[in-house]
Amino acid sequence: MEFKESKRDAMYRSMKYWGKKPHNIWSDLIKQNTKKNDIVMDPFAGSGVAFFESIALHRKPVVNDINPLTHFIVDVFSSSYNEKEINKLLKYISINVQDNALYKNYMKTKCSNCGHLTDIYNYRYENNIVAYAYKCENCKKTLIDDNQKDIQVINYPLIGIPEFNLSKLHSITNSSIDKFGGDDFKYLWTPLNSQLLKSIFEIILTFEEPYRKLFVFAFIQTSHLTSKMCAIRGEKSNRILSSSWGRPAFMALSKYMSQNPLIQLNRALYGNSGIVKAISAKNQRNISYNFSSNKEDFNKKKEALVQNIDSSKFSYDRVDFIITDPPYGDIIKYGELSLIWNLWLVKAYPSYKINLDNEIIIDKNKNRYYYEEKMNKVFTNCERSLKDNGKMIFTYNSQNNNDWSSIKNVIKSTNFEISNFYLQNNLRSSESNVKGTTPTSKSDYYIELSKEKNLFTDYNFEILDELINK
Ligand SMILES: C[S@@+](CC[C@H](N)C(=O)[O-])C[C@H]1O[C@@H](n2cnc3c(N)ncnc32)[C@H](O)[C@@H]1O
Ligand SMILES: [Zn+2]
Structure with a gap:
């Protein structure tokens, strides 16, 4: 399965962030895996691609990110301006x-x-x-x-x-x-x-x-x-x-x-x-919405939910589809780098909290064990949130084999099967190249998990092993 990335829409250019995913591909994946009014979850929502594309397709996004920027951009785009x-x-x-x-x-x-x-x-x-x-x-x-x-x-x-x-x-x-x-x-x-x-x-x-x-x-x-x-x-x-x-x-x-x-x-x-x-690009695509910031409110209005908490504590019931892009080991220090924006943001809106302590990352204080533990919690929450016939697709890439090994451990610690595994070429470099000294792969792996037994699981785990032993 190979999708072609289209030009980045103006609505995704206004906020600087690392590793923004191709919106048209995410849109296709959401469309293929859900129907109108279904719930689409993203626990690492970043610049909000899954959120906005779900709205465009009349699905109901339930997203979260520890970085307050996600909530903020959803809030900014929810209003109309003269x-x-x-x-x-x-x-x-x-x-x-x-x-x-x-x-x-x-x-x-x-x-x-x-x-x-x-x-x-x-x-x-x-x-x-x-x-x-x-x-x-x-x-x-x-x-x-x-x-x-x-x-x-x-x-x-x-x-x-x-x-x-x-x-x-x-x-x-x-x-x-x-x-x-x-x-x-x-x-x-x-x-x-x-x-x-x-x-x-x-x-x-x-x-x-x-x-x-x-x-x-x-x-x-x-x-x-x-x-x-x-x-x-x-x-x-x-x-x-x-x-x-x-x-x-x-x-x-x-x-x-x-x-x-x-x-x-x-x-x-x-x-x-x-x-x-x-x-104006957002308006042209008729992306308009009201959103809730907590589950109780969302349960009443059932339109869109965006939270700003630690995803190891984030879940929802009866989710139809999950699409997400988790942190790749130590590659981008999202929380620290975002301080250049968030220190100002918090000064303007003190209800936003900067939470570097619970960010999933590998750094001097947080080792691989921490990374796996936390990712494990998020993936377990995803498994719990998802309907039995639902799928979870996540993107991943790293030139560090240990990251792949962590991913394998994380999947193994859940009851998920790997139903599909493929490489997607990107127009732009993904986060794995920002740090690398050899900017080789301009691509991301897409890994599809399902709760139902799948014939290809063993084969797909072998692909994972190849990446670990490369
Ligand atoms: C690879 S980025 C996602 C970028 C996204 N694909 C986009 O298009 O903008 C990973 C995200 O995970 C978030 N994150 C890291 N630890 C988290 C945690 N404990 N809970 C929730 N989000 C977390 C980071 O803030 C970052 O936005
Ligand atoms: Zn002059």
Whole structure:
């Protein structure tokens, strides 16, 4: 069985996350394995593919993730927004921030070609600032100026940026902490950007719902892109204004750019991967829903459930189909890396909780035994939740044979049979390649489990053994 991955829909571009699964393939799998009004469960829901595709197919999603981002994106997409109002609010932010003395002094420059006063797009650092780039609003030229602007003198604000000790994390080295400038979250940004981000954030917090959450969403999507973790792309590559943060760690770079937060906020709203495009793509597909955040409410309304708990405590009764993408060993530290968004999110919405302690992962404190134990609990809950004739499909990939061995142990500890096992090619690299030094396989395994006896189980366990002994 091989499906073809289609282009990523705009609605799945607005939130940065690792290992987003191809929505059309998940949609096909849901369609094949369920009928209208059936319950579809995903205990590791991530950016919400199973949730939104179930809604599109008139199924009832029951999903969970320990990362509050899942609940948050479902919440943001559940409201309707007026574009004029979004525009007005963005203007309000822009006017206020541009009025800020720091912005006037350090984020504006005279175009060296035509003299027009224009916004600086990014500062370029090699230990110190070496240059800044801008796209002139008048003559439309993209230019790099190495007329040094000394903004090193600006001090970090003491309040406003969420506090967090970076040294608590596994995904950062001591030398990176030193290079960033100190053991606190705020050092992930330059002093100028941290001041500007703080003032944008404070304005957003005064907005009324649902625009407040929409802007918080756009804001957190700018937070990594305005940090010091954005690599400079080759200056000849004419991608002077472009950068990304795709690294699976908090890493201090020797050459980086610090991008203008106001411009990035604008892009997070109106850009090609912006939330406004995402919402109109969602509306075009008629994806609209009310959702519940707890089982009692869902039992009454029976529309959609999204929770933000530890999946080893997550279950539901009489589920028709499970589709999920569990963590692959130590590959991506979802919880830690998401702090760059979630520390802001929790500041805006304190009812969200960050729970790194119960995340299923392998790191310095959590060994393989922990990983297997927890995965075992989730898979056992899945088995219990599923109807007798129901199926569970999960994706997995790892270049570490021990991960495959863990998966085998986890399946063996349940009464599940393996009814199917196949490799699916992806257009984009999956999480297993983000870390690997040899980005070889652009594919994921799809493993189908069922509660009923299956002729192929022994054969499929042999495939698993081959992956373990590779
Ligand atoms: C491979 S990712 C899923 C990504 C998803 N396929 C997508 O398209 O975005 C695994 C997810 O498991 C979640 N997770 C890890 N431990 C968990 C736990 N104990 N309970 C619930 N979710 C957990 C992580 O937060 C992460 O979102
Ligand atoms: Zn110009």
